[in-house]
Amino acid sequence: MEVIYDKHNVRVSVVPIGPQKRISIEAPGYVPFPQIDTYYPLPLIRKLIEVKGPVWFADEIARDEDPAYVQRTIKWGTLPFVDPGEMRNARVLDFGCGSGASTSILARTYRDAEIVGVELDPMLVDLAKARADFYGLPNMKMLVSPSPDSLPEGIGTFDVVNLSAVLEHLLPNERKALLPMLWERLRPNGTLFIYETPHRFFPIETHTTGLPLINYLPSKLAHAVINVAGGPNWRGRTWTDMLRAGIRGGSIREVSKILGPGAQFLPPTRMGMQDRLQLWHAKASEGRRPQRSKDLVYSGLRALRTVTRIEMLPELSIAVRKVDLPT
Missing domain, CATH: 3.40.50.150 (Vaccinia Virus protein VP39)
Incomplete structure (x- = not known):
């Protein structure tokens, strides 16, 4: 096993398994793919960690290699x-x-x-x-x-x-x-x-907040409601930030x-x-x-x-x- 990242309470290790590599990610909080197998070489894996971060880089691998993604x-x-x-x-x-x-x-x-x-x-x-x-x-x-x-x-x-x-x-x-x-x-x-x-105009805003009926509200009112009911990730964020994240x-x-x-x-x-x-x-x-x-x-x-x-x-x-x- 080779540890290729170990900072800020996040640890990424790699184990060879035949022609592939098994990547394991240990981190506090949500990790989309705690373990994933890949054909990627180590330099490309390291580049992914650098660009996408040590928690989310495995999701980027799955986007490319997983036929169900x-x-x-x-x-x-x-x-x-x-x-x-x-x-x-x-x-x-x-x-x-x-x-x-x-x-x-x-x-x-x-x-x-x-x-x-x-x-x-x-x-x-x-x-x-x-x-x-x-x-x-x-x-x-x-x-x-x-x-x-x-x-x-x-x-x-x-x-x-x-x-x-x-x-x-x-x-x-x-x-x-x-x-x-x-x-x-x-x-x-x-x-x-x-x-x-x-x-x-679907009744539930499925992409970001998961809140019902937000799609039917005017922008100013939707912004105010999301700041209150959208959870900690959305408090204090501007309407432009929400639009960029895909709220509409x-x-x-x-x-x-x-x-x-x-x-x-x-x-x-x-x-x-x-x-x-x-x-x-x-x-x-x-x-x-x-x-x-x-x-x-x-x-x-x-x-x-x-x-x-x-x-x-x-x-x-x-x-x-x-x-x-x-x-």
Whole structure:
């Protein structure tokens, strides 16, 4: 056993187990992955600890290597809407990709496609490049975004634009600026994917506080209530901090309004999907033991839609095709 980190009451040790390494994390408080097996080399593990911290770096490993994590998210965010052949030889923009877990997965899955990751934080971009070097991915390219509401110069155009767990972290003015920019960079008949974003008007704010009815309150009142009832992590924080953390999700109406004419929302027709509600339930149930709570939520949402014709989902999973408008 080798101890690779031992500071501030946090201890990280590594034990070789065949071609993998077993990482154990001992720390006070919540640890998302106290133990994890990985193929990562020690230099990359140390770089992860440096950038993501000794408690959360294992979560970043799982995002990349665990097939039930981000790999599963990408599968259910894209394949129900389009044929996998559309990704072959495509140029794909993975916008707001963080340290490149989703970018790496896309590059490994579609090796004849060009995958371009864009991220605001240079440290995360360096980490993503280290991942690409580890896997040997010449089709994966990383760029630093110059600001939260702009794109790198000379980025070019794309067949696919991917936003995985991104939209909710953009401030309202950034959404209005960035979505049209991304749409402009999308080639005719290209597809914009937005998924892993909480629904703006779901009765429970699922992404950060877990509080009910917050999504229906005006911003000032929501801010005041969260400061009181949101728990110690939210007391004293500004509304901008909360928005950046993802307190306000998105909606199809918002995306449609920003993109304007020429945005065709695709129905989920592959993988046995008939609508977005069934898509959410299938994703929530895949590869897991039956969860009565998820089934009850699904039944309740179906009843709500039947009675009121309102489609309400815990999270968005949408694909938007860029179509030519008749002249």
